[in-house]
Amino acid sequence: xxxxxxxxxxxxxxxxxxxxxxxxxxxxxxxxxxxxxxxxxxxxxxxxxxxxxxxxxxxxxxxxxxxxxxxxxxxxxxxxxxxxxxxxxxxxxxxxxxxxxxxxxxxxxxxxxxxxxxxxxxxxxxxxxxxxxxxxxxxxxxxxxxxxxxxxxxxxxxxxxxxxxxxxxxxxxxxxxxxxxxxxxxxxxxxxxxxxxxxxxxxxxxxxxxxxxxxxxxxxxxxxxxxxxxxxxxxxxxxxxxxxxxxxxxxxxxx
Numbered sequence: 001x002x003x004x005x006x007x008x009x010x011x012x013x014x015x016x017x018x019x020x021x022x023x024x025x026x027x028x029x030x031x032x033x034x035x036x037x038x039x040x041x042x043x044x045x046x047x048x049x050x051x052x053x054x055x056x057x058x059x060x061x062x063x064x065x066x067x068x069x070x071x072x073x074x075x076x077x078x079x080x081x082x083x084x085x086x087x088x089x090x091x092x093x094x095x096x097x098x099x100x101x102x103x104x105x106x107x108x109x110x111x112x113x114x115x116x117x118x119x120x121x122x123x124x125x126x127x128x129x130x131x132x133x134x135x136x137x138x139x140x141x142x143x144x145x146x147x148x149x150x151x152x153x154x155x156x157x158x159x160x161x162x163x164x165x166x167x168x169x170x171x172x173x174x175x176x177x178x179x180x181x182x183x184x185x186x187x188x189x190x191x192x193x194x195x196x197x198x199x200x201x202x203x204x205x206x207x208x209x210x211x212x213x214x215x216x217x218x219x220x221x222x223x224x225x226x227x228x229x230x231x232x233x234x235x236x237x238x239x240x241x242x243x244x245x246x247x248x249x250x251x252x253x254x255x
Contacts, residue, residue, distance in 0.1 A: 192229025
């Protein structure tokens with residue numbers, strides 16, 4: 001397989017367009033799952049949350065791994081391959097093989113699972129294809145300010161995301177599906193601490209790789225889960241009279 005820059009540009013542009021579409025669809029009305037699901041909606045066409053998250057996230061790990069295996073020769077010599085394995089695949093290893101088995105969410109709609117899986121296949125191919133077959137970095141890239149700052153942001157965001165998920169899980173006992181006010185960590189300042197962490201993480205990845213596909217993905221992440229954090233914030237304010245008024249929706253001290 002060889003690199004086709006026009007394919008990378010087309011797929012990245014489409015990802016950016018999908019980001020704007022997501023923003024237009026869900027800025028005013030949240031996607032209907034979890035706490036925003038219609039109460040009168042029948043429990044049809046759903047999978048348990050653990051199974052759904054595993055199936056949805058799996059392609060983001062398998063597709064780049066398959067592209068790596070198909071590379072001739074299959075080696076990790078280029079820096080792009082190592083970046084892919086150490087950052088992108090590391091995140092999705094956690095999201096596929098660890099996170100789903102601890103989540104205590106509600107059953108997940110099959111329709112959203114289908115589209116989420118398609119996206120993970122698409123994005124997994126785009127990021128993997130670019131970093132394995134197209135990316136070219138100088139030998140001293142690991143000492144470049146873009147790499148070091150991006151790596152620090154990625155690690156910081158991933159740490160915030162994992163810690164926030166842990167705090168959310170601790171709100172419920174096994175079998176509970178009721179929602180409570182998150183406490184501790186970055187939840188002291190924002191309602192969507194887990195979303196904030198993931199956005200920081202992928203912008204860090206984009207800076208570290210300094211690539212159009214990664215920036216398109218970071219922008220998509222912002223447009224996809226940013227509005228959801230906003231709707232979570234509105235839900236908490238509406239549902240809990242004692243919800244802290246000083247908390248922001250997504251960005252500490254700002255929004």
